[in-house]
Amino acid sequence: xxxxxxxxxxxxxxxxxxxxxxxxxxxxxxxxxxxxxxxxxxxxxxxxxxxxxxxxxxxxxxxxxxxxxxxxxxxxxxxxxxxxxxxxxxxxxxxxxxxxxxxxxxxxxxxxxxxxxxxxxxxxxxxxxxxxxxxxxxxxxxxxxxxxxxxxxxxxxxxxxxxxxxxxxxxxxxxxxxxxxxxxxxxxxxxxxxxxxxxxxxxxxxxxxxxxxxxxxxxxxxxxxxxxxxxxxxxxxxxxxxxxxxxxxxxxxxxxxxxxxxxxxxxxxxxxxxxxxxxxxxxxxxxxxxxxxxxxxxxxxxxxxxxxxxxxxxxxxxxxxxxxxxxxxxxxxxxxxxxxxxxxxxxxxxxxxxxxxxxxxxxxxxxxxxxxxxxxxxxxxxxxxxxxxxxxxxxxxxxxxxxxxxxxxxxxxxxxxxxxxxxxxxxxxxxxxxxxxxxxxxxxxxxxxxxxxxxxxxxxxxxxxxxxxxxxxxxxxxxxxxxxxxxxxxxxxxx
RNA sequence: GCCCGCAUCGUCUAGCGGUUAGGACACCACUCUUUCAAGGUGGUAACCGGGGUUCGACUCCCCGUGCGGGUACCA
Numbered sequence: 005x006x007x008x009x010x011x012x013x014x015x016x017x018x019x020x021x022x023x024x025x026x027x028x029x030x031x032x033x034x035x036x037x038x039x040x041x042x043x044x045x046x047x048x049x050x051x052x053x054x055x056x057x058x059x060x061x062x063x064x065x066x067x068x069x070x071x072x073x074x075x076x077x078x079x080x081x082x083x084x085x086x087x088x089x090x091x092x093x094x095x096x097x098x099x100x101x102x103x104x105x106x107x108x109x110x111x112x113x114x115x116x117x118x119x120x121x122x123x124x125x126x127x128x129x130x131x132x133x134x135x136x137x138x139x140x141x142x143x144x145x146x147x148x149x150x151x152x153x154x155x156x157x158x159x160x161x162x163x164x165x166x167x168x169x170x171x172x173x174x175x176x177x178x179x180x181x182x183x184x185x186x187x188x189x190x191x192x193x194x195x196x197x198x199x200x201x202x203x204x205x206x207x208x209x210x211x212x213x214x215x216x217x218x219x220x221x222x223x224x225x226x227x228x229x230x231x232x233x234x235x236x237x238x239x240x241x242x243x244x245x246x247x248x249x250x251x252x253x254x255x256x257x258x259x260x261x262x263x264x265x266x267x268x269x270x271x272x273x274x275x276x277x278x279x280x281x282x283x284x285x286x287x288x289x290x291x292x293x294x295x296x297x298x299x300x301x302x303x304x305x306x307x308x309x310x311x312x313x314x315x316x317x318x319x320x321x322x323x324x325x326x327x328x329x330x331x332x333x334x335x336x337x338x339x340x341x342x343x344x345x346x347x348x349x350x351x352x353x354x355x356x357x358x359x360x361x362x363x364x365x366x367x368x369x370x371x372x373x374x375x376x377x378x379x380x381x382x383x384x385x386x387x388x389x390x391x392x393x394x395x396x397x398x399x400x401x402x403x404x405x406x407x408x409x410x411x412x413x414x415x416x417x418x419x420x421x422x423x424x425x426x427x428x429x430x431x432x433x434x435x436x437x438x439x440x441x442x443x444x445x446x447x448x449x450x451x452x453x454x455x456x457x458x459x460x461x462x463x464x465x466x467x468x469x470x471x472x473x474x475x476x477x478x479x480x481x482x483x484x485x486x487x488x489x490x491x492x493x494x495x496x497x498x499x
Numbered sequence: 500g501c502c503c504g505c506a507u508c509g510u511c512u513a514g515c516g517g518u519u520a521g522g523a524c525a526c527c528a529c530u531c532u533u534u535c536a537a538g539g540u541g542g543u544a545a546c547c548g549g550g551g552u553u554c555g556a557c558u559c560c561c562c563g564u565g566c567g568g569g570u571a572c573c574a
């Protein structure tokens with residue numbers, strides 16, 4: 005057999021980075037929060053002296069969505085996960101798109117076949133289906149029966165030349181496979197339970213199993229961080245590395261992220277893609293901080309971390325092996341923390357897309373008003389409806405617990421108080437309220453509250469708003485007076 | 500069915516043979532306060548079950564149970 009194809013496989017040369025970790029998403033749809041978590045872990049675990057690379061795993065032609073690639077990259081960038089090598093910026097191991105690396109996979113497959121570590125298989129889908137069904141009813145493990153394992157090479161070549169569709173399967177040797185997982189510890193698998201995996205599909209594309217092994221080797225990947233769903237196929241990968249004479253990377257299998265009902269995260273759990281979380285008004289800083297703690301902890305009681313700090317601190321030793329449930333309340337809390345950590349100007353920029361009706365001049369004052377009271381950016385419009393539309397509270401809503409007379413008497417005198425120093429407005433309102441509170445059986449404090457409530461409802465139409473002086477300043481004195489006068493009218497007419 | 504992994508408050512977690520089992524979210528009080536938040540103080544709440552090993556198990560081993568994953572020419 006010719007050795008030419010194998011020459012297509014370059015031996016890895018010196019590559020930059022003490023550690024090289026990659027994120028290799030399959031471009032189908034939108035980036036799932038679970039995927040992003042492994043990307044985050046890989047980015048952090050690469051450390052400050054390591055390299056983080058992105059490789060596009062587009063070997064499934066059925067599910068491939070070309071538009072997904074730029075979207076994925078944009079999402080990673082939004083989160084701040086900067087890659088050192090990737091499809092857009094290139095690097096020493098170009099190209100970083102698997103569909104452009106077919107010769108490598110085909111060469112590897114041929115090398116494996118030549119070495120007797122893999123073989124051509126001509127079994128049809130129908131035969132395989134029947135086989136599995138029969139095995140299952142017999143209570144046996146469902147796996148390939150080795151039907152094509154011992155085809156004479158000449159026959160295999162002949163059938164291929166005649167155009168019969170074929171795949172290349174890994175020939176799993178007897179024995180056992182062991183490795184020391186960076187998260188789960190020592191693993192031992194009897195090769196009897198490892199299937200003869202298809203490495204090269206009949207369309208000439210590799211399966212994940214081959215592509216991952218070949219590319220991780222050629223790209224000098226030192227550690228592979230992936231979800232436990234890959235655990236059962238690790239022996240296949242290790243056997244492939246060994247057959248190719250390559251040293252495998254170390255593996256770190258992290259547990260899955262589950263929904264609140266302990267099942268795999270899916271649509272019915274609400275937001276699950278990064279884009280969805282972004283549209284709900286979560287900050288990348290919060291998402292990163294939150295995700296990092298799903299399966300990792302610093303071992304101290306610190307819990308607020310920037311991405312840079314995470315990259316500095318994260319180690320494989322502290323990775324957790326049990327699954328984590330996505331708790332959105334905790335995410336909300338962390339998001340609130342990060343919202344308050346930003347400067348008003350920074351936050352204003354983040355709020356901007358959520359409040360397109362705000363003028364540039366309004367944006368900063370608005371931000372200052374809401375910064376302490378929101379946990380998500382999408383809550384901003386709800387807090388500020390009064391600023392962008394005229395409220396129309398009715399008399400009963402206006403007066404609340406107060407009598408119409410007291411409510412009206414109070415409101416009638418407010419416009420005059422609006423003129424002085426805005427910082428003292430509360431003091432002036434307080435004095436006015438105290439005057440009106442004389443003779444009232446309730447405490448002064450309660451009177452003050454009721455009376456402020458009337459003014460709040462009159463000017464904003466809501467019981468819950470940012471502080472009154474700022475709210476009034478936002479809508480402007482003129483509008484405030486107009487709204488108060490309207491309220492007075494409503495209260496009078498109701499009588 | 501078969502193979503594999505996991506198991507501390509409701510949730511995220513600390514713990515790595517001897518602790519009053521710690522922190523955070525959520526929740527409940529109180530506090531601050533013009534509402535709502537934010538902040539402060541305090542509180543409720545956990546080692547899945549059964550066997551071992553050991554002077555001593557949340558911690559180590561085995562079994563069970565529960566949950567999760569794999570079982571594709573998808574990743």
